Amino acid sequence: MVNDITDGPLRHLLLPALLAAWLFAPAAAAETRALVVGIDAYQHISPLHGAVADAQDIAAALRRAGVSDLTLRLDADATRERLTADWQALMDRAQPGDRLVFSFAGHGTQEPERIAGNEDDGKDEVLLLGGVSENGAGTRERIPDDELNQWFRDAAARGLDVLFVADSCHSGTLTRDIDPRAGQGSARYTAYSVSDDLLELDMPPAPSERDAGDLPGLTFLAAGQEHEQVPEVDLFDVDGRRARRGALSWAFARALEGAADRDSDGQLTREELNRFVRANVRAIADSRQTPNLLPVAADTRVVVPLAGASARSGPGSTALPQARLRIEGTDAASAAALLRDLSGTVPAAGPDAVDLVFDIRRREAVSGRGDILARDLDPTRPALQSVIDAWRGVERLKLERLGDRLSMRVFPDDGLHHRGRTIAFEIDDILLPYLVFFSLSGDGTVHFHYPFPGDPPTLPAGRPVRVEFQVTPPFGADHIIAVASDASLDQLAADLKAIDGRRAARQAIEAVLAITRQGRRQLGLQGLYTAP
Template identity: 35%
Template sequence: MVRGVLLSALLLVSTSQMALSATRALVIGIDAYPHEVSLEGAVKDAQDVAAALQGAGVTQLLTSYDAQARKDDIRAAWVDLVAGSAEGDTIILTYAGHGSQMPELVAGDEEDGLDEFLQLPGFDRARAEETKREIIVDNELNAWFSEAEAKGVRVLFVSDSCHSGGMSRSFSGKTRLAPAVTVKLSPPSQEAESGAKIREADFREVTVLAASLESQPSPEVIIEGEPRGALSWSFARAVEGAADRDGDGRISRIELEDYVFANVKHQSEALQVPNFTPQLPRSVDEVMLPIGEAGAGMAWGQAGKTAAELGWQDKLALDAGGADLSLQHVGGAGVPYRWDVDSGVFYTPNGDVAGEHVDDKTVQGVVDKFVLLDFLKILASRNPGSVSLSPVKDIYAKGDRIAFEAPASHYRNMIVFNLANTGEVQLLDVQQEGTESHVFKLTDLEVVEPFGADHLVVISTNEPIDAIAALLARKNVDAASLLQLLLSRLDGKETAVAIQPLYTREKL
């Protein structure tokens, strides 16, 4: 079940049953690894998730951070949660930290011959056999989840870690991937052997939500100026109520999936694709977790907070290498964007090339583009739309052909535009005053210079968009002008935003 993917779970119950059920949680976050490269955002992720769960009315919340994250204590906490749960209750287990792989403990158990494990601080791969008690193997998780399922208790496992893979874009941050153990270990527990007999198909009440596919790493990316895990950040916002689109105080599997998929892409700049197990909901009304009255008010129809109220600032943290420039909208806090004045390359906080040939005449436009992008990401975090590029790549090379599609929505108005890496805004489509939008497609697009980071954006709303459409119809529209118009027309209004990052480079 947990082989290769580690994730979330849940329920098929009536409203009356849910009112009587309880939700408990165990939240684990590890930054400090004495024998490994330490992380920077995992504890912050765990604390964020814990705060969201507490706000949603979780009955019992247990946390384990850094050195507190010892195997025996985590196991005891799980036993306590299961013992205190009854049929119809829910247990949420979340983990943010390093994941890794090792040769399978039981011969023939894994198709790829590798077991995945969560790495706790006490594990030292230089003394792997001696410290193996401080890992949690996928087989052990199977056994733990079986204990809950035997009581009719539902399990949601959210794992913000990674196990293998590589990325083709340059990346200056850390990934939650520890080096694989190459020696074959003896099983660290009896459960590590017995759990190998449990298959994914055996579970009826367990769902796993993983940060990425097994073939991808899970990077720590910069969100709101800090290193974070995109899955944990998105899950916390979902639990706060942002995923509860119909405002019924419950988050369905479909609501959670739509919300998490879109926001992980937005926040990771398309470096990650989350993964649900099972891949399809068990029913159209399958509920992942009840969030109660505390979270229900966060549904878009009842929220209406402005971007500033949600933490957005119209400033960008920028390191220009000491260059003496008078730029507007700079001075924000957190990990900075970086502009190499000599080479003209503009880098994102994650280390991606955002633009080339940027000079003192064009740098303001690039700054304004990312200030606008931060604003759009805030809107998307409340109400994400959906878009797609095919084929899917981390980075596209000169001459690549791409198809871009935005599906129809229930909103009457839709605007599609490109935020170019130069800071220019390029209108692609406007749909106004329909009963709903229609599908937008661009096929056979070719990647050309200048290279860097473009962002294809779809804004869907029932608010009037005449003034926005009129502005975008002009030539040489800049990001700063569009931002001012969006602030006056759409900020705090019900608006769905979808963002598709498009990173390009010279053909290798």
């Protein structure tokens, strides 16, 4: 498996937890207290669309989990002065052994380090607030990682554990390029340069003084790896309405509802949180981001008690979502006729509110997240309908079995892979003995992969499955779908073999939904993107 990256943002906050014992024993009636921040309305840089919904969702989930001491700051209410005072007030109300949660959804960035030598790359990671600007009073509206470090050290000195969830990013690097036909997406990163900086911090004069202590009670959950740009994706708001969101915040809220509590003991540990958010965020965001939880030590440490939480098992219906469709590369009359003939779709309302784009002239299908799903596409109704069925099915599976996810990865990376390259995919965290997996191409073609005659009937628990292959036509997107079970999956395998090599996405998805909605099951989903 790929090792966690331990030298990423805010790494100086997360020194090895095993070097020193925690100074304060948890109180018998320890409480969880929270500061939750979401900012969409940036005054001087590009706005976001889902950070406020993220904060509202997390706040609601925390309250359902029994958190009563909670401060929610949105948009212009989330100023530097207020957040600093809010954190101090949380600490003042807390008792040794309490837990503090600080979640931030909004823009992040990098800027030259304030303390020479404290960052390997010479850059500080910074949270940006709504009034931030490159000059004048707005330069104060940001929180550097050095300052957060001091916040968390102040909490540690009082015997408080801290969970910091950062749904922002500090890199402009895309995992895969975004096709411009998908519209203008939004990401939680902005590049800027500060002139006439008015932000003054009372920082230690040298990094050795800052790093002198140990913070075993700090857990840091980042939305992506250091090199990844974090996109906003289409999910649902706290009322179940379709909305732009941050995948990490959405998954964290579901974890707080109990879906991540694998042993059902009412305690969310580092290990449970890490497994849950990594698998679900990667699936939801089409592998464009991989969350990072640090430190990797003390996995059984409880980060949030879940008193009163009740897990949502996912949507109660197997109905597939409607695809917002735009057709281009043909005349308006032909596009309108196609839209009338295709099922499971609604016309896209605008250039950015789109799930699928059919480019008739170029014979390509593009997802709303900017990936080419199918190339050399036959522009006929049956072929286009098959693409729609595949997209709808994959989107439905992203919301199934959230707490029973298989870990899925593509090696060497999640980028775009070209003809002739040798790549591999791996299925891990397999807890159940029976396994079936297949792939669904962007054009809706089903390819059965496992098991075939001669393959072992069951697998040892915990042993990963790895398959290598070369990239060959057709190019576009393939989704590897895996199901593990405590009972035989012979019927699922038979159903999938019967449609192997056919454009039968709807039948394949219905077969998977039918089997995963009963008994003990695990479900895995991994996208693979190829080009000539």
